[in-house]
Amino acid sequence: MANVRICMIGAGRVGKLHSSTLRRHVPGGEVVALVDPVRSILDATGDQFGIERRYASLEEALDGTAFEAVIITTPTPTHRDLAVLAAARGKHVFLEKPMALSLAECDDILAAVERHGVLLQIGFMRRFDPDFAAAWERIQGGEIGEPMMIKSLTHGPGLPPPWATDLKTSNGNLAEVNSHDLDTLRWLMASNPRRMYVEVANFKGAERGVTTEHFYDNMLATVKFESGALGHISGVCPCDYGYDSRVEIIGKKGIMQIGEMKGESIVVCVDRDHGLVTPIFRRWPDRFRWGYIRELEHFVACILAERPPQVTGADGRWAVAMVLAGTRSFLEERPVYLQEIMG
Structure with a gap:
């Protein structure tokens, strides 16, 4: 062929x-x-x-x-x-x-x-992004020791499409935006999740015309892994300052950080009162082009x-299970074990 x-x-x-x-x-x-x-x-x-x-x-x-x-x-x-x-x-x-x-x-x-x-x-x-792929290799090589904690954030600039704002037709931003964070946590920690707790908030929905029940534009998730390690996800969408995706992994021997707010290796100064200006990524296709x-x-x-x-269907299934656990968590205001979702 x-x-x-x-x-x-x-x-x-x-x-x-x-x-x-x-x-x-x-x-x-x-x-x-x-x-x-x-x-x-x-x-x-x-x-x-x-x-x-x-x-x-x-x-x-x-x-x-x-x-x-x-x-x-x-x-x-x-x-x-x-x-x-x-x-x-x-x-x-x-x-x-x-x-x-x-x-x-x-x-x-x-x-x-x-x-x-x-x-x-x-x-x-993200598994194919050069920075994330290199981080995975170095974690596997033991550079920072056994991972103990991981923090991931995804803050995106645009509202999701109308169908994705309603839990009746979508699993919300946790699925449509933060699925990447959920997969990143499980992948880099090399451990399946055991328990999740999620809190959500809605600050911008009403002013932007979103009236669907349970819509949220801010999300914090805490994950306990089978290995005993801890995970944390911060999700904001819409986030007006630009597209922001960063990860921090803390191991027994050290710390590793992936990504930064700076989108380009360019610094501009045209006004001494405003000082130096550094561009940030405007959209997700720019940040994850490679x-x-x-x-x-x-x-x-x-x-x-x-x-x-x-990246297999089993990986996709785990991410969906984490989304469902997280959604049940914020709806019922309690931690949810993955075994409740997966049976």
Whole structure:
């Protein structure tokens, strides 16, 4: 197989990002079809990236174009049905986070890819970011000793889409924004979570027109791991100062920090009263540019080499379980054990 032919499902901002990444940076992957039910979005993205075959549904794409894999970037409530259908037709699946709304949906996806012998990779791009990947290697090498505590923050500038603000159609910001933090904690600590406690607050929702019940724009989560280690997550969305993602790991021998607020190695001074100005990352695609490139390189390489991806469906399922535990925690105002969620 010279190239992996890919059907991009979802023509919105993430679909555009992945289409651009494949076109510019991953020569082994080719987007040959595009799916989106909104015709104006479908045509705009198709025109932008020269994708001629455009469909309103995956069913139409499967019948109309030959391809080996799909990339699913649509809203979370659609993930289960799209992934199961693609797997049933023998297509490898790259599935954006969060994996699904429930563990039952996750299990349906896992069963489908296993039954039909296709690959599944979850879109946790931080695992492919050079800084995060190097940190993982150094932690595994024992540089800071046994990890005791980890702190992760993700503060994003924009409101989530309307469907993601309602717990009836989404699991909230804990899923749509902080799934990356949840996966990062479990990955870097090399331990599964045992217990979670979450507090949430809503400071900006009303002034920005969000009236859905249980909406929150600030979140603090505490995690106790099976290893005995502790974790902490800070989530703010919307956060008006820019995009901010940082992690700190404290080990028995030392401390490791990943990321910084400074977005570019540029300092500007045009006014001595205001002093030095350093840019911050404006958006998540800027901060994790190389992570997005390398995760798709990895997906295509795994298909060509017929080997399983590093980020599996089991990883996606754990993140969903943590989201569900955290949501139950703030709704019931108590710590929640993962065994309550996972049975």
